[in-house]
Amino acid sequence: MKPISSIVLTISLISTLVACNQSTTSESSQNGDGKKLVIGATMLSMQNEFIVNVHDEMAKKAEADGIDLITVDAERSALKQVEQVESFIAQHVDAIIMNPCEVEASSPAVTKALAAKIPIINVNSETSTKPSAFVGSDDVESARIAMKFIADKLGGKGTIVMMHGYMGQAAQIKREQGAREILKQYPNIKLIAHQTAEWDRAKAMSLMENWIQSYGSQINAVFAQNDEMGLGAAKALADAGLKDKVVVVSIDAIPDALQAVQKGTLDATVFQNAQQQGSKAIETAEKIIKGQPYEKETLIPFQLVTKANLSQFMK
Template sequence: MKKRNFLSVFLTMILMASLVTGCGSSSSSPQAGGGTAAQGSGGDTDGKLKIGATVYYMTEFITLAAEGLKQEAQKQNVDLTILDANNDVSKQISQIENLISQKVDAIIVAAVDSDAVAPAVQKAKEAGIPLIGLNMLINSPDVTAYSGPNDVEAGELEMQYVADKLGGKGNIVILEGPIGTSAQLQRREGIHNVLEKNPGIQVLAEQTANWSRAEALSLMENWLQSFEGQIDAVVAQNDEMALGAIQALEAKGLKDEVIVVGVDAIKDACESIKAGKLDATVFQDAVTEAQQAVQLAVKAAKGEPFEKENLIKMELVTKENVDEYLKIYQ
């Protein structure tokens, strides 16, 4: 009987010990930096943060930005997924919603449409997931932080270059980005800030070519027919459109008679300046913008302090200094 009582007590003690151990396993898994998993966190038990990014589409600029995202993700030791919305806002909204359902730790969005993605941004906030705007401002109070260009400054720089070259007098056409995007609106604001100070410059036409070289080529061909012999300069809100306009001008043998400027300082644009075709562009540091977006996402996910608005300074690129910018692509 004594042996049976001793065995019973021993088994009871083992059972109690196993229950205590089981309760201890339910504690929060630590994340990178020593914090605990946040609400909606998709962090693995090894503490590695998960960040999802969706971009409007893979232009040459966004391809550079994607490299910046990857570089900083590796440096920060986070898992990164980059999705291409192919300029389809419905697709981008779906991508954001899918990232929310996957419980990633943060989301980075280069928006197709500054207004249309706002409801998806709100869903991210409700899920406790910080959302960082990249390159395009999003019209929502629920955006956690933003990393992007000073687009008003970009518009002012390119337009001021043209105004100086024209001596404050002449006729221009303006190639715009997708209507309603923050870059289109703010670059337009910057362009018109300069135009207001130069009443001798007339705008013959102002129309979107949706950041597209092919669309700009077609639109410029139409303008050359509609305004034959009248166009003194083309002000394009990005380099792709500027390069499309140059193709149309070269086909008519008119490039030497018309000033063309753009924004972004992509490799093709810098090489075009070097070759004496594109007159000027405005450098927008895609890699730094993207790296900063990842830094903001990590800080927000960890609950660390950060600046909400982070604008990249813009720089005018001409034949005089283009070699410095071409070094970026070597």
């Protein structure tokens, strides 16, 4: 299997080559000059499975609609992301889709695109500067769902730890907010530690190992702000012989997480719809380019996934 970074480069090269080909079909989306529409996309990290899933759906929708999609990987760098948007502006793309690295530090990219009169759509994550449109889900709600499940499992009493995503990113900020909202309702549940594992499975495993050494059997539950971290935490707990005693819940419902719920490694995950986020981002960009009516904010609901309803989400 090719590394993801190679796939992204291949997509970019193919898109650029296709863009140079002036032939179009009657089924393709075209701009006013009769040329195929070109959309530039900058993604937070193509090493993150959920982000890759969102991008794959964007690519499918773009191909179906005859749009050239040029994808670049920001590699979690907001500075790099702003530079990538500047490059798209210089290429005179018809629209830009950005999966922001950070709420504040990625905001200049939005400002620059709007100043250049190029529509910019944020997908999955937000910036403080408002883009032309946003397509994603309410991350506050996802954490409320996850933490409420944990509270119910613990009977409203116990000690928990929380793993943050990449600090400063909208999902991290909002998922912490949602979790703390629920914790306020349960004074007998104590948050004894919280730290970032940067959405990463290996970093989460290492962090969980440290927490096991520090707190051991005091830990009753783990809330991980995404599945990659939840799976890393669950592995560390299993290795320490503690998994059966600790509730582990995470967010995204990636395939590995669904299998973990099936096996009982994860107690629950919260489904985030990558298919709709990706396809709706392209659809929204296309509508804006063509001057058609569009939604400035498209919010796709989260859903709790447990063994009880797992079959609805397994492919």
